[in-house]
Amino acid sequence: MPFTVATWNINSVRLRLPLVTRFLAEFQPDVLCLQETKCPDELFPAEAFRAAGYGNIAISGQKGYHGVATLSRRPLELVEKRDFCAKGDCRHLSVKLDAGGRKVLLHNFYVPAGGDEPDPAINPKFRHKLDFVEEMRGIRGLHDGESASVLVGDLNIAPLEADVWSHKQLLNVVSHTPVETEGLESMRLGGEWRDLMREHTPPPERIYTWWSYRAQDWAASDRGRRLDHVWSSANIAPDLKDITVLREARGWERPSDHVPVIASFGFD
DNA sequence: ATGGTAGGACGCCTA
Numbered sequence: 001m002p003f004t005v006a007t008w009n010i011n012s013v014r015l016r017l018p019l020v021t022r023f024l025a026e027f028q029p030d031v032l033c034l035q036e037t038k039c040p041d042e043l044f045p046a047e048a049f050r051a052a053g054y055g056n057i058a059i060s061g062q063k064g065y066h067g068v069a070t071l072s073r074r075p076l077e078l079v080e081k082r083d084f085c086a087k088g089d090c091r092h093l094s095v096k097l098d099a100g101g102r103k104v105l106l107h108n109f110y111v112p113a114g115g116d117e118p119d120p121a122i123n124p125k126f127r128h129k130l131d132f133v134e135e136m137r138g139i140r141g142l143h144d145g146e147s148a149s150v151l152v153g154d155l156n157i158a159p160l161e162a163d164v165w166s167h168k169q170l171l172n173v174v175s176h177t178p179v180e181t182e183g184l185e186s187m188r189l190g191g192e193w194r195d196l197m198r199e200h201t202p203p204p205e206r207i208y209t210w211w212s213y214r215a216q217d218w219a220a221s222d223r224g225r226r227l228d229h230v231w232s233s234a235n236i237a238p239d240l241k242d243i244t245v246l247r248e249a250r251g252w253e254r255p256s257d258h259v260p261v262i263a264s265f266g267f268d
Numbered sequence: 269a270t271g272g273t274a275g276g277a278c279g280c281c282t283a
Contacts, residue, residue: 011283012275036283038276064276065283113283125282156283213273213283257274257283 001100002241003265004029007152007228008249009110009210009258013037013069017045019252024052027246029262030073031097035110035154037067044069056097060090068108068153070095079105084135085128100267102236103146107139109153114174126174129156133183140191141233148236151193154258155229157184162203163226175225193231196263200243210258211250218250230263241266 006029010016013034024032032054037044041061049057054071060081061067067090070076076097084091091110096103112132115125141149159181161167170176188195201207208224215221230243242264249259 015275036275065281115282214271216272254274 003099004262005031005150006260006262007033008260009035009154009256011036011256013039014045016256017048021048021052023260024054027262032071033108033152034069037061037069038064039067058093058095060093062090066090066110068093068110070108072097074098084132102148102267105149107151111156113156116174118172118174118177133187137187137190141193143233143235149233151231154227156227157181158225158227159184160203162206165223194234194237196230196232196240197243207245209245209261213257228258228261230261239265239267
């Protein structure tokens, strides 16, 4: 029985509710992890998702900024909403669910973007981003015989050269600076996480999940970055059957600047 | 080399 997990930075769940319900109807993932919901919990459009078949919902939202939500067709159990850097930001939640006989601990992350100036000494937002990734080291790809871990979300870092349109031109641009890319890769390897998008599509093939709103023609210039990620513990990585980056969603009406990534697992 | 757009809330901060 297949198990599919999607992740999508939606940039306002209320404004883009029609896009989310369209996505759920067309692709029917078992679970969808949203980031940047920008919605307090009491205003979250849970009823619309329940009507679409996604009645199992965990949310961590706040007014105006950030916010994550995990929607599921299968029952889920909230494990934790962790307050990284003790700022009170809603940037993480984890749930446990049954994925066709396997137990999965699923983390949903929204890592700080980090501002424009890539110097932690003068830019507190960049300092916060580096501190956040450092604290993420506490989240490991735990697994045993019957349970596995999956980590998805907008990590706001494009770690590999093939994750950006121009490695050279972005080396000093926040999201692709060496201190960030090395920090994220070190955290991933230290936590024994596997980068499933890159196991499915190795470099040098380019993968982008985000294109700036500021481009005149995002598709023609195609100056994208891979900011959204799907990681897993080692014991479920061999069960990955497919990963799809839904590039077409960037061209939908009033789109998010990020597109969904859908991972499919099969347990034989 | 620079500035370009979008969302939330209605100033201007964040991305």
